[in-house]
Amino acid sequence: MNKVYAVDKAELLELVQGMIRIPSYTGNEEKLVDFLEKYMKKQGFDEVKIDEMGNLMGTIHGNHAGPSLLFDGHLDTVEIGNPSDWQLDPFAGEIRNGRLYGRGTSDMKGALGAMVYAAGCIDREKLRGSVTVSGTVDEEVAEGISLMGVLATIHPDLVVIGESTGLRVNTGQRGRAEISLKTMGKRAHSASPQIGINAVKKMMLLLKSMEAYVPNRHPVLGEAILELTDIISSPYPGASVVPELCEVTFDRRLLPGETQEQVLAQIEELLSHHKDEVKYELSIRPNDVLTWTGRELGGVRFAPAWNYDKEEPWKEAACSLLSKDGLLEGLGTYDFCTNGSASAGAKNIPTLGYGPGNEVQAHTVDEYIDVENLYRGAKGYLLLMQHLGKEWKR
Known part of the structure; x- marks a missing residue:
C-alpha cells in the first residue's frame, strides 16, 4: 500500500x-x-x-x-x-x-x-x-x-x-456580525414614572422600526439575516425602578462584500427618524474575550x-x-x-x-x-x- x-x-x-x-x-x-x-x-x-x-x-x-x-x-x-x-x-x-x-x-x-x-x-x-x-x-x-x-x-x-x-x-x-443597540433613559422610582425616561419603551420604538429591514440576497449563499438574539435592561432586576438603559444584540449574517460601515448605515437609516426622541448608540460588539493565555482577542465581532x-x-x-x-x-x-x-x-x-x-x-x-x-x-x-x-x- x-x-x-x-x-x-x-x-x-x-x-x-x-x-x-x-x-x-x-x-x-x-x-x-x-x-x-x-x-x-x-x-x-x-x-x-x-x-x-x-x-x-x-x-x-x-x-x-x-x-x-x-x-x-x-x-x-x-x-x-x-x-x-x-x-x-x-x-x-x-x-x-x-x-x-x-x-x-x-x-x-x-x-x-x-x-x-x-x-x-x-x-x-x-x-x-x-x-x-x-x-x-x-x-x-x-x-x-x-x-x-x-x-x-x-x-x-x-x-x-x-x-x-x-x-x-x-x-x-x-459571515457574521454581532451588533449592539443601546437606548439611554433616565432612572426613576416606578411609582413616579413620569419623572424618568423608560429605556425599554424607547427600545420598543426602535425595534418596531427595524421590522422594516429588507435583506440583501446572494445567488449562492442566500439572504442576509438580522436576528434579535438578546435583550436586557439596567438595572436588572429592576424592582421599583424605571430602567435607565436597555441593550439588545442582533446576529447579522453577512453577504460577500458587506462592510462594517455598510451594515451599520443600513440600520441607521431605519432608525434615523427617531433621533430627536430616542437617545441611542449603535455599534459592533468588541472582542473582549480572554484567551487561555490571558490575552484579549481584540478587534470587533465582524467576520466577513x-x-x-x-x-x-x-x-x-x-x-x-x-x-x-x-x-x-x-x-x-x-x-x-x-x-x-x-x-x-x-x-x-x-x-x-x-x-x-x-x-x-x-x-x-x-x-x-x-x-x-x-x-x-x-x-x-x-x-x-x-x-x-x-x-x-x-
Whole structure:
C-alpha cells in the first residue's frame, strides 16, 4: 500500500478519543494544546509553536519547493449543558454502532485530530512545499480572530478549514456580525414614572422600526439575516425602578462584500427618524474575550463572508484528488460562520472547507461522528497534504 494511504484507524481513534477526554471550553483550551503539542513533537513535526493567543501550530517541510498549505481546526467547544441530558458521558469518547460520541466529535476535534494525524504521516521525500496544522482558540465566540493571529505568522498559499461538511468541499459561507443597540433613559422610582425616561419603551420604538429591514440576497449563499438574539435592561432586576438603559444584540449574517460601515448605515437609516426622541448608540460588539493565555482577542465581532463559486485551479485540483479516491461527497457552502472569514473573507487567501463531521451534530446533546467518515477524512487530508502541491498548477 502506498504510504500516503496507510492510515492506521486504531491510532487515529486513540488520538481523537484522547482529545475528547480533555474538556476544552472556550478560554480553557490549555490542556488540549499541551496534549497536541506533545503529540506533534513525538510525530516529528519540524516546527511546533504556540503564539501569544494560545494557538498551536505544527509544520512539516517537504524536500521540494512548492506551496504552503495551512489546515485549520478550532480547539474550543461549546459547553455540554445539563449532563443528565446526555445518554453517554460527553468526555468518555465511547464508540457505539460505528459512532464516536462526545463533546466536540463533530465540532470539531474529530477533524482537527484527523489533520494532526495525517500531517504526521506525510512523506517528506515526496512533499512539495510545506504543511502546517493550526489548532485555534476561541472560535466558538469569535470566528476568524484567532486565525488572523496564525496568518500573521504563517503565510499560506491555501487554507483548508476542517469544519463539518460531511466530506463535501465547501467554498463559501455567510459571515457574521454581532451588533449592539443601546437606548439611554433616565432612572426613576416606578411609582413616579413620569419623572424618568423608560429605556425599554424607547427600545420598543426602535425595534418596531427595524421590522422594516429588507435583506440583501446572494445567488449562492442566500439572504442576509438580522436576528434579535438578546435583550436586557439596567438595572436588572429592576424592582421599583424605571430602567435607565436597555441593550439588545442582533446576529447579522453577512453577504460577500458587506462592510462594517455598510451594515451599520443600513440600520441607521431605519432608525434615523427617531433621533430627536430616542437617545441611542449603535455599534459592533468588541472582542473582549480572554484567551487561555490571558490575552484579549481584540478587534470587533465582524467576520466577513466569502465565496468561490467560479472555477479555480486550486479548487479543481483538490476536488480531482479527492474524487479519484472516493473521498468527495460533492460541493457546497457552509450555512454557518467559520474561521474562513479570516483567510478568505479578510485576507482573500484561497480557502476551502473539508471536514468529516456532520454539521447538524454541532452543539447537540450526544454529539457524535461516524468513525468511517473520520477515517475517510484523515485519508482525504493526507491526500491533499501530500499531493496538492504537485497537482495544483499555479
